[in-house]
Amino acid sequence: MEYISTRGTAPALGFRDALMAGLATDGGLYVPRKWPTLSKKQIRGLRGKSYQDIAFEILSLFVDGEIADDKLKAMIDEAYATFRHPAVVPLVQIGPNDFILELFHGTTLAFKDVAMQLLARLMDHVLAERGERATIVGATSGDTGGAAIDAFAGRERTDIFIFFPHGKVSPVQQRQMTSSTASNVHAVAVKGNFDDCQNLVKEMFNDAAFREKVKLSGVNSINWARIMAQVVYYFTAAVSLGGPDRKISFTVPTGNFGDIFAGYVAKKMGLPIDRLVIATNDNDILARTLKTGRYEMKGVTATTSPSMDIQISSNFERLLFEAYDRDDAAVRRSMDGLKQSGAFEIKDKALKSIKREFRAGRATEKQVAQTIRETLSATGYLLDPHTATGVFVAKKNAKPSSPMVTLSTAHPAKFPAAVKSACGIDPALPSWLSDLMQREERFDILEPELKAVETYIGSNARAK
Ligand SMILES: Cc1ncc(COP(=O)(O)O)c(C=O)c1O
Numbered sequence: 001m002e003y004i005s006t007r008g009t010a011p012a013l014g015f016r017d018a019l020m021a022g023l024a025t026d027g028g029l030y031v032p033r034k035w036p037t038l039s040k041k042q043i044r045g046l047r048g049k050s051y052q053d054i055a056f057e058i059l060s061l062f063v064d065g066e067i068a069d070d071k072l073k074a075m076i077d078e079a080y081a082t083f084r085h086p087a088v089v090p091l092v093q094i095g096p097n098d099f100i101l102e103l104f105h106g107t108t109l110a111f112k113d114v115a116m117q118l119l120a121r122l123m124d125h126v127l128a129e130r131g132e133r134a135t136i137v138g139a140t141s142g143d144t145g146g147a148a149i150d151a152f153a154g155r156e157r158t159d160i161f162i163f164f165p166h167g168k169v170s171p172v173q174q175r176q177m178t179s180s181t182a183s184n185v186h187a188v189a190v191k192g193n194f195d196d197c198q199n200l201v202k203e204m205f206n207d208a209a210f211r212e213k214v215k216l217s218g219v220n221s222i223n224w225a226r227i228m229a230q231v232v233y234y235f236t237a238a239v240s241l242g243g244p245d246r247k248i249s250f251t252v253p254t255g256n257f258g259d260i261f262a263g264y265v266a267k268k269m270g271l272p273i274d275r276l277v278i279a280t281n282d283n284d285i286l287a288r289t290l291k292t293g294r295y296e297m298k299g300v301t302a303t304t305s306p307s308m309d310i311q312i313s314s315n316f317e318r319l320l321f322e323a324y325d326r327d328d329a330a331v332r333r334s335m336d337g338l339k340q341s342g343a344f345e346i347k348d349k350a351l352k353s354i355k356r357e358f359r360a361g362r363a364t365e366k367q368v369a370q371t372i373r374e375t376l377s378a379t380g381y382l383l384d385p386h387t388a389t390g391v392f393v394a395k396k397n398a399k400p401s402s403p404m405v406t407l408s409t410a411h412p413a414k415f416p417a418a419v420k421s422a423c424g425i426d427p428a429l430p431s432w433l434s435d436l437m438q439r440e441e442r443f444d445i446l447e448p449e450l451k452a453v454e455t456y457i458g459s460n461a462r463a464k
Pocket residue numbers: 110111142143144221253254255256257258259260307308386409410
């Protein structure tokens with residue numbers, strides 16, 4: 001299996017190199033040269049298997065023998081042993097045809113743990129095999145950072161630097177990032193928003209000398225391995241609801257487009273998915289794009305679902321690549337337009353192909369709060385604001401003939417103020433995090449300037 005860049009001018013890489021590269025050297029994102037597929041019979045064969053076994057069957061198609069099967073199995077088992085639910089990602093029914101896929105039973109209570117626990121182990125394995133060290137960077141609107149810090153803390157071969165927008169993450173998210181005592185962890189508050197943090201990370205990758213000097217690697221969903229790990233739960237959810245002999249729809253609270261792109265990959269691999277619905281909060285650039293064909297940045301609004309307060313939706317580039325029939329020049333033109341003028345137009349044919357695969361909807365702040373309140377009173381189920389965004393949009397896009405699964409991307413206790421103000425309930429953190437808000441914080445504050453950030457990393461990273 002070879003991985004190619006969406007911008008077409010970086011070298012094609014095997015799995016291990018794509019894993020360690022994060023972003024391609026031409027600024028593009030890696031995707032498999034060809035989507036692996038499973039027949040209906042093979043998908044049926046996943047029924048009744050454990051999450052770990054299904055993960056192995058799906059992931060080994062992408063790893064393609066670059067990591068020995070027994071080692072990959074052991075990493076999968078270890079990664080998902082950190083989850084507090086025996087099903088890893090249980091499905092909960094909240095209506096006759098409405099389901100919630102709970103992705104938040106990992107150590108930091110967000111769906112990011114699913115991929116991050118595995119990613120850290122995969123990277124460690126490759127670094128050990130090569131006798132190397134790496135500097136890991138990540139931008140976060142709140143959840144990726146906590147999950148990455150938890151997964152990489154104390155790992156000998158990596159130093160990890162996480163950049164979060166100063167004052168724009170929830171107090172629980174901030175404390176999860178800033179209370180690590182591990183010496184290889186560096187939490188940095190950037191005076192800006194998530195897009196500034198993400199731009200800094202991408203600029204670091206585009207600085208070839210710096211990239212080489214500190215042996216840079218990334219843990220955002222620009223890294224193909226993040227997406228790959230997230231494909232698995234579309235299969236586990238679908239087969240437990242009768243797939244592939246029945247089509248299942250999914251609604252996904254969306255920001256950086258990684259989670260829903262994983263659903264699109266599952267479909268490409270042969271999983272019969274009916275509707276794939278993008279749910280956005282007031283930062284509705286993706287919903288607007290599908291409606292108008294113009295991807296246009298308009299500034300970020302702070303919402304009660306801060307993890308989705310994003311304008312530059314990185315993985316949309318992977319979708320564009322597919323929609324333009326893998327024409328990397330068309331992707332380069334779009335990305336140049338975005339950089340130069342904050343916008344680009346999608347050509348009719350490509351837009352039509354995107355609209356065939358996706359629907360999109362937005363939930364306003366009022367609708368999010370109302371959905372939390374109404375779902376609680378109708379079903380007794382407590383949603384976090386990101387999941388509530390999904391549930392609201394799912395209702396508008398559900399079809400009576402197919403089950404609708406909304407991905408629950410975070411535990412309500414990560415956003416207690418928003419949940420309390422919506423429905424009066426103050427959700428408690430689970431026991432292993434009950435002292436979180438008393439733990440001491442340790443972080444630095446930086447301007448959103450490449451030089452400042454590179455100097456900071458340069459003086460703290462050990463991979464030189
Ligand atoms: C809780 C939560 N929900 C949804 C999202 C959106 O996921 P994605 O960026 O993969 O679209 C994020 C982060 O991005 C998140 O942290």
